[in-house]
Amino acid sequence: MNKKIRILIAKPGLDGHDRGAKIVARSLRNAGMEVIYTGLHQTAEMIVETAIQEDVDVIGLSLLSGAHMTLFTDVTKLLKKKKIEDIIVLGGGIIPEQDIPKLKKEGISGVFGPGTRTEEIVEFINKNVKK
Amino acid sequence: MYDKQKLESIKKKENEWQKNKYKKITKNHPERKESFENLSGIGIKNIYNPWDNKDLEFFKDIGFPGEYPFLRGIHATMHRGRLWTMRQFAGFGSAEETNKRYKYLLKHGETGLSVAFDYPTLYGYDSDHPLARGEFGKCGVAISSLKDMEILFDGIHVDEITTSMTINGPAAIIWAMYIANAENRGINRNLIGGTIQNDILKEYIAQKSFIFPPEPSMKLIVDTFEYGFKEIPRWNTISISGYHIREAGSTATQELAFTLGDGIEYVKAAKERGLEIDKFAPRLSFFFNAHNDFFEEIAKYRAARRIWAKEMKKLGAKKDRSLLMRFHTQTAGCALTAQQPEINIVRVTLQALSAILGGTQSLHTNSMDEALALPSEKAVRIALRTQQIIAEESGITNTIDPLGGSYYIEWLTDKMEEETYNYFDKVEKLGGVIPAIEKGFFQREIAESAYKYQKEIDTNKRKIVGVNDYITDDEISIPILKMDEKGEHRQINRLKKLRKERNNQKVEKHLHRLKKAAKGSENLMPYILDCIRSYATLGETCGLLREIYGEYEEPAIY
Incomplete structure (x- = not known):
C-alpha cells in the first residue's frame, strides 16, 4: 500500500483571508491526504521548518493580499538554500495572470486562482508527487 | 393582516x-x-x-418607514429624501497615490470616502517593520503616521465629506490621526464625520486582523464610544460588520445572526462601563454583504432592522434614534469571478439592487477586475456608474420599500428573523459571544458553510456562469492596476526623516503617559491623541499597547 501523501497548507505573512486555505485543506484531507494546517501569520522560516519536521511532500501557500511575488518566493528560495528539492510548492489566491509565469520560474509548480475546482488540485498533487 | x-x-x-x-x-x-x-x-x-x-x-411587524419596528426603513423619506452615500472602498500604495484615486472618484460623483489600509497598517506596524515585508500598499494604503494621513487627505474637504475607515485592531490610533489632521487644518470637531470599523469580534470570527486579546480590545472600543459621543458627535465609532463573516463563507442567515449578536455584545460592554445607552447607541452603525441570492439579501436587511430595534428596546434604549440600524453595504467580493471578468458588472448590478431595495444608507459596488487585482481606474468608474444608473434611471427609488407586502419577502424576512434567534440561543448556551469565539463555534460554522458552497460548485449543483458553465476559452484581457514602484521607498524615507526631525522628547513624554494610562482603566483616547499629535508613529503607539496587552493567537481550525 502506498504511503499517504503529506501536505502542509500555509498562510504566509499578515494576510488573514483563510477561506481558500481551509477549503483546500479539507478537500485534500477528504481525498485521503495527510494535511497539516499552519494557521495564520507564518514566516518563510516557520513554514520551511514545519515542512521539514512534518516530512511533507507538498507545501500549499495561500494569499489574497497581493504579496505573493515576495512571500511565495521567499519560501522557494529558502528551500533552495537548504537544498531541499523533493518538496513541491503550490500557490493559490488572487494572482494576476501575468504573475503566474514568474512564479513558476521561481519554483511554484502549480498556481490555482479563484474558480479552481478542488479536484483539480487533488489531481495535480496525485500526478506530481513521486511515490 | x-x-x-x-x-x-x-x-x-x-x-x-x-x-x-x-x-x-x-x-x-x-x-x-x-x-x-x-x-x-x-x-x-x-x-x-x-x-x-x-x-x-x-x-406590530411591518408598519411605516421611520417608525418602530423600522422594518421598512429607518427614515420616513428614505431614498426619496436622500440617496444612499456612494462610497467606494479604496486604497493602495502610498498616501500620494491613494489621494489621487480619491480625487478621481470624487470628480466622478462619489459622495463619501472609504479607506482601505494595507496589512502592516491593519496590524499596527510601520511600513519598515520586518513583518511588513512584501505587503507595502498591496491591499490598501500604507499609513504609518499623522504625516501620511495629512498627505492622504490633502486638498479634500474633510469638513464636508464623510470618511469611513476600515481599521480594527489599531482603530483608536488611526482615528486619532484623522482627528489630529482635521485639528491641524483648523476644522471644528463638530464638523468631521465618518466611521471607524472598530469591530474586533468579527476579526476573531472571520477577518482575522486582530492584535490584542478580547478583553483589552473591548476596553479600547468602549473608550472610543465614550470619546465619540462626548467629543466627535458626528462620528460612528463602530461599524458592526457582517461583510467579512459572509466573505469567509457564511450563509446570509449566519451573517445576520453573528453580526447582530456581536452588536448586542458591544452594547452590553458599554453598558457595563456605565455608559448611557441612548448616548452611544445612535453612533453604532452596521455593514452588510450583498451576495447573489437577490430576495434573500433584501429579506436579510429588512429582518436586521426589525431585530435590532426589538433588541435595543430590550436593552433599555428609550430614544428612537437608538433603535435605528443604519448600515453600509458592499457587494460580495467572493462572488466575483476571475473568469470572464466583464460579466461581474452584471452580478454587481443585481447585488447593488438588492442592497438599495433593502434600504441601505451607503453602498460600495465592486469593480469587475477584483478577482484578479485591485481595481483599475476604468473598472472602478464603471462600478460607480452602476450605482448612478440605479439611482437616476431605474425608478426603483420612487417609492419606499417597494417589496414590502410581497408574500414571499415578508415570509422570508420572518423566517430569517426566526433563524437568527435560534443562533442567539445557541451562542447563549455556549456562554456568550467571546466564549463561543474561544471555542471556535463561529469559525467552524463558517468553515462548514464555505466548504459546502465550494462542493456545490465543484459538483455543478450550483452553477456559476463562466466558472462551471458557459465557459469560454478566451484569454483574460483586462488592464491591471500598476502601482508606483517608488512608493515604498518614498514612504520609508519619509518615516526615517520624521523620526529624526520631530521633537523626540515630546514623543517620548506622550508615549510614556500613554503607557502609564494603559495599565489602568482610564479612557485612552486623549493619551493616544497626544502621541499622534506629536507625530509618534502607528508602530510606536500600537507597539506600546502590544507590550501591555499582549497578542491574541487563534486556534488553527479547518
Whole structure:
C-alpha cells in the first residue's frame, strides 16, 4: 500500500483571508491526504521548518493580499538554500495572470486562482508527487 | 393582516391549486430541479400567498418607514429624501497615490470616502517593520503616521465629506490621526464625520486582523464610544460588520445572526462601563454583504432592522434614534469571478439592487477586475456608474420599500428573523459571544458553510456562469492596476526623516503617559491623541499597547 501523501497548507505573512486555505485543506484531507494546517501569520522560516519536521511532500501557500511575488518566493528560495528539492510548492489566491509565469520560474509548480475546482488540485498533487 | 375566514379560503384554494394544477402539470413536465433553496439552504416553495403571512400584524411587524419596528426603513423619506452615500472602498500604495484615486472618484460623483489600509497598517506596524515585508500598499494604503494621513487627505474637504475607515485592531490610533489632521487644518470637531470599523469580534470570527486579546480590545472600543459621543458627535465609532463573516463563507442567515449578536455584545460592554445607552447607541452603525441570492439579501436587511430595534428596546434604549440600524453595504467580493471578468458588472448590478431595495444608507459596488487585482481606474468608474444608473434611471427609488407586502419577502424576512434567534440561543448556551469565539463555534460554522458552497460548485449543483458553465476559452484581457514602484521607498524615507526631525522628547513624554494610562482603566483616547499629535508613529503607539496587552493567537481550525 502506498504511503499517504503529506501536505502542509500555509498562510504566509499578515494576510488573514483563510477561506481558500481551509477549503483546500479539507478537500485534500477528504481525498485521503495527510494535511497539516499552519494557521495564520507564518514566516518563510516557520513554514520551511514545519515542512521539514512534518516530512511533507507538498507545501500549499495561500494569499489574497497581493504579496505573493515576495512571500511565495521567499519560501522557494529558502528551500533552495537548504537544498531541499523533493518538496513541491503550490500557490493559490488572487494572482494576476501575468504573475503566474514568474512564479513558476521561481519554483511554484502549480498556481490555482479563484474558480479552481478542488479536484483539480487533488489531481495535480496525485500526478506530481513521486511515490 | 387578513381576516381569518378569508385566510382559510385562500389556504383551501391554494391546496386545490397545488394538487389539481401544479402537481398535475409537473407530473408530465417536472420542475427543473428536485428542490429549490436559497443560499442559506432555506427551502423555497413554488408560490407564496397571504396564508404564509398569516401571523403577521401590520402595525406590530411591518408598519411605516421611520417608525418602530423600522422594518421598512429607518427614515420616513428614505431614498426619496436622500440617496444612499456612494462610497467606494479604496486604497493602495502610498498616501500620494491613494489621494489621487480619491480625487478621481470624487470628480466622478462619489459622495463619501472609504479607506482601505494595507496589512502592516491593519496590524499596527510601520511600513519598515520586518513583518511588513512584501505587503507595502498591496491591499490598501500604507499609513504609518499623522504625516501620511495629512498627505492622504490633502486638498479634500474633510469638513464636508464623510470618511469611513476600515481599521480594527489599531482603530483608536488611526482615528486619532484623522482627528489630529482635521485639528491641524483648523476644522471644528463638530464638523468631521465618518466611521471607524472598530469591530474586533468579527476579526476573531472571520477577518482575522486582530492584535490584542478580547478583553483589552473591548476596553479600547468602549473608550472610543465614550470619546465619540462626548467629543466627535458626528462620528460612528463602530461599524458592526457582517461583510467579512459572509466573505469567509457564511450563509446570509449566519451573517445576520453573528453580526447582530456581536452588536448586542458591544452594547452590553458599554453598558457595563456605565455608559448611557441612548448616548452611544445612535453612533453604532452596521455593514452588510450583498451576495447573489437577490430576495434573500433584501429579506436579510429588512429582518436586521426589525431585530435590532426589538433588541435595543430590550436593552433599555428609550430614544428612537437608538433603535435605528443604519448600515453600509458592499457587494460580495467572493462572488466575483476571475473568469470572464466583464460579466461581474452584471452580478454587481443585481447585488447593488438588492442592497438599495433593502434600504441601505451607503453602498460600495465592486469593480469587475477584483478577482484578479485591485481595481483599475476604468473598472472602478464603471462600478460607480452602476450605482448612478440605479439611482437616476431605474425608478426603483420612487417609492419606499417597494417589496414590502410581497408574500414571499415578508415570509422570508420572518423566517430569517426566526433563524437568527435560534443562533442567539445557541451562542447563549455556549456562554456568550467571546466564549463561543474561544471555542471556535463561529469559525467552524463558517468553515462548514464555505466548504459546502465550494462542493456545490465543484459538483455543478450550483452553477456559476463562466466558472462551471458557459465557459469560454478566451484569454483574460483586462488592464491591471500598476502601482508606483517608488512608493515604498518614498514612504520609508519619509518615516526615517520624521523620526529624526520631530521633537523626540515630546514623543517620548506622550508615549510614556500613554503607557502609564494603559495599565489602568482610564479612557485612552486623549493619551493616544497626544502621541499622534506629536507625530509618534502607528508602530510606536500600537507597539506600546502590544507590550501591555499582549497578542491574541487563534486556534488553527479547518
